[in-house]
Amino acid sequence: MPNSHKPHFLKPLLPDFHSGVTIPLGFFSQHIEGKTNRKTWKLRSDATDQTWEVIQEGRRLTGGWKDFTTAHDLQIGDIVIFKHEGDMVFHVTPFGPSCCEIQYTHPHIIKEEADVDDVPSFSFDYCFQAEVTASNLKEDKLYLPEGATTCTALNKQCQEIILVNKEGNSWTVSLRFSEADGMYYIRRGWRKFCRANRCAIGDLFVFNVVGDGKTTPLMCVCPEREE
Numbered sequence: 001m002p003n004s005h006k007p008h009f010l011k012p013l014l015p016d017f018h019s020g021v022t023i024p025l026g027f028f029s030q031h032i033e034g035k036t037n038r039k040t041w042k043l044r045s046d047a048t049d050q051t052w053e054v055i056q057e058g059r060r061l062t063g064g065w066k067d068f069t070t071a072h073d074l075q076i077g078d079i080v081i082f083k084h085e086g087d088m089v090f091h092v093t094p095f096g097p098s099c100c101e102i103q104y105t106h107p108h109i110i111k112e113e114a115d116v117d118d119v120p121s122f123s124f125d126y127c128f129q130a131e132v133t134a135s136n137l138k139e140d141k142l143y144l145p146e147g148a149t150t151c152t153a154l155n156k157q158c159q160e161i162i163l164v165n166k167e168g169n170s171w172t173v174s175l176r177f178s179e180a181d182g183m184y185y186i187r188r189g190w191r192k193f194c195r196a197n198r199c200a201i202g203d204l205f206v207f208n209v210v211g212d213g214k215t216t217p218l219m220c221v222c223p224e225r226e227e
Contacts, residue, residue, distance in 0.1 A: 007031050008083040010210065010218060012166055013076055018069055020062040024169045028059050031084060042089045043068055051089075068092075079220075126151035126209045127222065132199045141187040148184050153211030153218075161186060163193050164220040171196070172216075186219075 009027040023032065041061060043052040052071075055063035072094060074080070079095040128145050136142050148154060154161075154175075161175040163186075173189025194203075211217030 006083045006085065008081055009170070010079060010081050010164055010220060012220065012222075013069075013074055013078045013080065014166065017074070017076065018066045020057075020060045020065055022167060023056075023059045023061065024164075024167075025059065026170050032056075036088060038088050040088065043092050044085075044089065045072065045092045045094070047072055126153065128207055128209075130205045130207060132194055132201055132203045132205075134201050137191050137194060137201070139187075140189070140191040141185055142190045143181070144184040144186070146183055148209065149182065151209050152213050153209045154184060155213055158217060160216055162216055162218045163189070164218050165193075165197055166221045169196075170218075175217075 007027065007030070009024050011021055011024075013021075039056045041054045041056055043054055048071075050071075052064060052068040054061050054065045054068060057063075074094060081093045081095070083091045083093070085091055126148060128148065130142060130144075156177045158175045158177075160172055163171045163173055171189055171193045173186045173193065175184060175186050177184050206222040208220045208222050209217060210220055
């Protein structure tokens with residue numbers, strides 16, 4: 001996997017993802033807008049030596065994106081991480097619904113999910129449900145369940161975590177560990193995240209914690225599943 005310190009963003013693949021994908025506003029503003037006049041992204045992956053050219057229209061990747069997703073047999077529920085290699089070149093790493101990195105067999109791009117032991121770079125090993133309450137909005141603080149202490153994506157030295165909604169937009173919030181309670185909690189940003197996503201008291205999120213234990217972890221909203 002490419003250097004995790006390089007600018008990157010994560011996108012869950014939702015229905016109609018073949019028609020295009022939206023670049024998160026934070027990433028777009030910091031790394032794309034005003035930085036280049038180019039409107040063509042070059043996508044690379046470990047599946048093939050081919051470079052795929054994809055057209056950027058505003059904050060959307062459109063022309064050429066469907067060809068990339070079809071060639072990589074991407075499906076609803078898959079997750080892709082875009083890492084900026086520089087000069088509008090992006091390395092794309094797909095993950096399957098079980099949150100294991102997808103491996104490809106050359107030259108036919110046959111897709112299979114790797115065993116967990118073969119994918120040490122990123123951990124997707126902890127999901128939990130969070131409820132929006134009057135108290136956590138007032139305090140601008142959300143406690144993670146005690147089980148989060150076993151999540152390899154987190155460590156007590158983490159000072160922040162990135163909340164990612166299902167559209168791929170992100171909010172960086174403070175992350176702390178309470179020795180007294182034995183629990184992680186987030187603050188200074190939880191209320192802003194809830195307001196931006198038009199949450200009401202009683203709303204529920206299912207979060208998936210993603211990270212490598214070294215860089216800033218992500219807390220991603222899982223897309224709703226059809227019953």
